[in-house]
Amino acid sequence: MDIKLTIDGKEIEVPQGTMLLEACRKAGADIPTFCYDPDLKLAGSCRMCVVQPKGWRNLVASCVTPAQNGMVIETESSDVVEARKVVLELMLARHKLTCHTCEKDGECNLQDYCYRYGVTESRFAGKVHNLFKDDSNPFIERDYDKCVMCTRCVRACEEITGARAINVMDRGHHAHIATAYDGSLEDSPCVFCGQCIMVCPVGALSSKIAAGQGKPAQNDKVMTTCTYCGTGCTFELNVKNDKIVGVTSNRDAEWSPVNKGALCVKGRFGWDFVNSPERLTTPLIKENGEFRPASWDEALDLAADKIKAVKEQYGPDSISMFSSARITNEENYLAQKLMRAAIGSNNVDHCARL
Amino acid sequence: MTQEYRVLLEHADKINPESAADYIQVGGYKGLEKARSMNPKDLTEEVKKSGLRGRGGAGFNAGMKWSFVPQYPETKYVVCNFDEGEPGTYKDRIICQKNAQALLEGMAICGHAIGSNNGYIYCRGEYPFVVEMLKKAIGNAKESGALGEFNIEVRMGAGAYVCGEETALIESIEGHRGEPRFKPPFPGVEGLWRMPTVVNNVETFACLPYIMTNGADWFAGIGAKSYPGTKVLTLTGDIENPTYFEVPTDYLLRDVIYELGGGVKGGKKLKAVQVGGTSGAFIPSQNLDTPIDFDSMGAIGAALGSGAVFVMDESRDIVDIINRIAKFFEHESCGQCTPCREGTFRCKEIMERINTGRGSLKDIENLKVLARIMQKASLCGLGQAAPIPITSTLEHFEYEYLRKLV
């Protein structure tokens, strides 16, 4: 059943059970959010998304308030704007504001919303925390002096990865994100998937591998498929000056249907080999126990000749092929085609089955 | 009319609260018997008609709350809020210690109304001795057969004030961090273990046996029309008789202090009185002629809350008291939502500054802005109510702030 409501003077219809956030966005309103994440359980805690229902005493968090028939909503009333400014100022009051060196610069919710509402400094500045976590792990930087306590990392860790490595510790203003007993990630069930970095709306979590090589907001992003395993996760190679400087992920299910942005430690952090000087750059042919560089034509001709010779002498069934889990489905399809159609053998298998 | 009117506490100290037999001798468990002879819908209607409203602070009509519980799910819960975390409040403890069986009977009556045999009592962590007593009282009532199929388990809190908020309480029973849930869904639809749950205060439940035995009309005729019945109050602070009283709800605040309370201690003049616990408004002496009921208190910008009455004499330093209250909320915020997590901390900072003579007019201005947004945008009642002592004293006692500024 559809319900009717008015948002910023515009009448719209939404299905029963729709949250105000969605209804407002449908009506064209731009609602700022920190804790809301469409893939995670609702938290309703940052209070950035508040809107004003006419006749209600308090503002409501639009992400967790169901739209009701006949509601009249204002999304930028003076109360709403004041509340959002105060929320931002309260966040800023404890924030290590170092945008110039921050990995998140340019795609940070806190930065963007402060810009939007003209919040340059906080009226509530006072004591700041010292929550930076000197975590010795090789992958993830945890600078909780930039944390806004949206708990998206906690929910992503539990709901997407299932690791439950982190949670909120302590209460009130002392509440902070921690592993059990506030230890290091390495001593926790953390699998270094980096889903927490992916969902963090600010620069509190970032990749140590990519640090300092280019701010993700400024890098070119090349969508591709991870080559590590047969799952085939989509991710974006961050490219700067023709060099891969990082991996981020695209959470849009249309672009990233297999993984919706989620990756594992290899995909998210294991890309620096690409620029390694130890990589092979040409085929090698072994002669007299020594490898020598060769051209692709020469190498392929040699391989084809040898396969043909074996086939002639021993028949096609004497040849088999193991393809790789690290190539795509399409490439695996071509591999079996080559075996069955060109070579004539059914002896084709795949390393993931061994 | 300056007398106490005892209903819940009529037999206080004359019966053993652990003993169902003692209670039955003074008319106990008759109300449950009558409730069980009615169909649940009529029972709920009867409670609605009595006008009984929640005694835990929010003042919601009890029967109305029950009527939101859907019929179809098999598992439902009756939860008693005995967290009693408001400083200065101990009326629920008194009700349990004097008349525990009435609480158990009330819970069973609610159980019949919503179709549940599963009761929980969530008891304040600082009351281990009451837990022991309650367990014996439950054991005794079960043995006597008075409760029938209705079961009650006691769970203990661990000292967090926020766990008195009904959804944080539910999270705590489930074994999670004591953090309030956003609402809706309300507990009546999705409560304990996501099943329909009625959460009521100790005093609310304890009224039910008397409503059932004497009738809804009898109850509706006591005290204030819109918030009928009696209320157990606890007096603390600068007062001659710092003790508890049960009074009809149209009782005047002035009489609470000057008749039952025996007046301000040492014959001093009254400066302010805070009703309803730490989050209550500070009421100046010119507003004393107000009945204590929910709506009358609301009309003067205060709240009956838990029924704690904290009296301050003329020598008290309002700003210093508010500073302490700010510390309390900074300590008790669960830390979930931004306005309260950060706001309670900054309130405390600013109050400390003002209290130690380092504050400025700008601080007061910022305090007002912050208070307004905490009230309007916090997730739960804690953050919404935490600034009330500040705003009410800025309204009535601003000069005390101003004289402390640099």
Ligand SMILES: Cc1cc2nc3c(=O)[nH]c(=O)nc-3n(C[C@H](O)[C@H](O)[C@H](O)COP(=O)(O)O)c2cc1C
């Ligand atoms: C911060 C906070 C603390 C609360 N503490 C208590 C409490 O200690 N006891 C209580 O009965 N209700 C408390 N409440 C109110 C409960 O959330 C709830 O409204 C009440 O238990 C409902 O019962 P009632 O309708 O019988 O009053 C508290 C609410 C808030 C927001």
Ligand code: SF4
């Ligand atoms: S997290 Fe955002 S606001 Fe904070 S320093 Fe980084 S870019 Fe700036």
Ligand code: SF4
């Ligand atoms: S890297 Fe993955 S497992 Fe580790 S804390 Fe982040 S989300 Fe959890």
Ligand code: SF4
């Ligand atoms: S680290 Fe990031 S995702 Fe986690 S709570 Fe802080 S701001 Fe949110």
Ligand code: SF4
């Ligand atoms: S208002 Fe305070 S206690 Fe309530 S949810 Fe927010 S932080 Fe927690």
Ligand code: FES
């Ligand atoms: S986005 Fe709605 S409360 Fe955080």
